[in-house]
Amino acid sequence: MQPSCISISNNMNLKDILENLKERGFRITKSRKFILNQLFNAQKPLSPFDLLNNIGKEENFYPNKTTIYRELNFLEKQKIIKEIHLETEKEKRYEIENETHHHHVVCRGCDKIEDVEIGNELEKKILGKVKNFASLDHSLEFYGMCNSCR
Amino acid sequence: MQPSCISISNNMNLKDILENLKERGFRITKSRKFILNQLFNAQKPLSPFDLLNNIGKEENFYPNKTTIYRELNFLEKQKIIKEIHLETEKEKRYEIENETHHHHVVCRGCDKIEDVEIGNELEKKILGKVKNFASLDHSLEFYGMCNSCR
DNA sequence: CTAGTTGCAAACATTTTGCCACTAG
DNA sequence: CTAGTGGCAAAATGTTTGCAACTAG
Numbered sequence: 001m002q003p004s005c006i007s008i009s010n011n012m013n014l015k016d017i018l019e020n021l022k023e024r025g026f027r028i029t030k031s032r033k034f035i036l037n038q039l040f041n042a043q044k045p046l047s048p049f050d051l052l053n054n055i056g057k058e059e060n061f062y063p064n065k066t067t068i069y070r071e072l073n074f075l076e077k078q079k080i081i082k083e084i085h086l087e088t089e090k091e092k093r094y095e096i097e098n099e100t101h102h103h104h105v106v107c108r109g110c111d112k113i114e115d116v117e118i119g120n121e122l123e124k125k126i127l128g129k130v131k132n133f134a135s136l137d138h139s140l141e142f143y144g145m146c147n148s149c150r
Numbered sequence: 151m152q153p154s155c156i157s158i159s160n161n162m163n164l165k166d167i168l169e170n171l172k173e174r175g176f177r178i179t180k181s182r183k184f185i186l187n188q189l190f191n192a193q194k195p196l197s198p199f200d201l202l203n204n205i206g207k208e209e210n211f212y213p214n215k216t217t218i219y220r221e222l223n224f225l226e227k228q229k230i231i232k233e234i235h236l237e238t239e240k241e242k243r244y245e246i247e248n249e250t251h252h253h254h255v256v257c258r259g260c261d262k263i264e265d266v267e268i269g270n271e272l273e274k275k276i277l278g279k280v281k282n283f284a285s286l287d288h289s290l291e292f293y294g295m296c297n298s299c300r
Numbered sequence: 301c302t303a304g305t306t307g308c309a310a311a312c313a314t315t316t317t318g319c320c321a322c323t324a325g
Numbered sequence: 326c327t328a329g330t331g332g333c334a335a336a337a338t339g340t341t342t343g344c345a346a347c348t349a350g
Contacts, residue, residue, distance in 0.1 A: 144283035
């Protein structure tokens with residue numbers, strides 16, 4: 001059963017998200033809660049590898065690698081999480097979608113990742129530079145050396 | 151023999167680049183010329199897959215897959231080409247480095263890729279948004295539907 | 301009960317490595 | 326001649342698939 005469309009309003013918490021999924025016929029499972037918990041508590045976007053690594057640290061529950069990948073794809077399709085591509089690594093990363101729009105800066109030294117907000121006005125100016133394309137989306141990420149690494 | 155540092159000045163042509171490499175102890179080989187030729191003539195950044203596909207179309211010369219990857223890495227290290235990451239695909243793409251700084255817009259429909267220039271002023275404003283990081287670099291790519299696809 | 305979910309093994313796609321042979325200069 | 330380069334097979338990495346078994350509601 002795949003209900004038509006989804007609209008996760010901004011700033012939903014973990015409980016709301018799970019509730020919303022349940023109403024739409026999906027289940028609340030351990031893996032689902034595990035991944036969402038991890039992403040909600042992480043200070044930065046997590047990769048499948050990160051998640052696999054964190055398995056078993058909090059409770060003795062050991063989901064399979066396949067489950068992690070499948071669940072991440074599912075949550076992305078539901079627009080609950082979003083994919084982040086960083087040039088400094090080949091793995092994808094994911095973060096909770098329902099946050100204010102932001103970008104990231106990655107330290108080339110220690111791989112630290114911080115959020116960067118550039119403001120609505122600048123965002124609009126940037127998008128305004130592209131002509132003849134509709135449904136325009138964009139990715140903007142920064143790479144540099146943080147204070148402690150240089 | 152790996153000479154210390156390189157500075158490819160802007161707007162070098164293929165001959166200059168090869169000359170520069172030769173002076174620094176590297177060789178002018180068929181694979182090297184093949185890849186650079188392809189990248190110079192392409193209308194968009196090329197992936198290893200694209201290059202492998204174009205093998206044998208112009209001359210009967212059949213470099214190995216490994217060679218393509220190795221050469222791309224070499225040329226990138228020499229700052230002759232640069233890597234482009236597009237969210238719509240998992241392969242890396244490469245383009246000649248010595249062009250004016252620009253970004254890309256990718257059509258989600260037909261995968262067409264066009265260059266986007268946003269101007270020095272805006273570039274500076276964007277970089278100015280990141281504090282406490284040095285040697286700051288950034289990637290900015292757009293994704294949307296082109297006129298013919300929507 | 302039953303559709304959604306999981307585990308396992310195996311397949312896949314992309315990229316890298318080791319090692320030896322080859323070649324541009 | 327010799328360091329730089331290339332070919333081949335195999336490994337490594339990250340992700341997906343097929344299928345049968347399991348489970349939340």
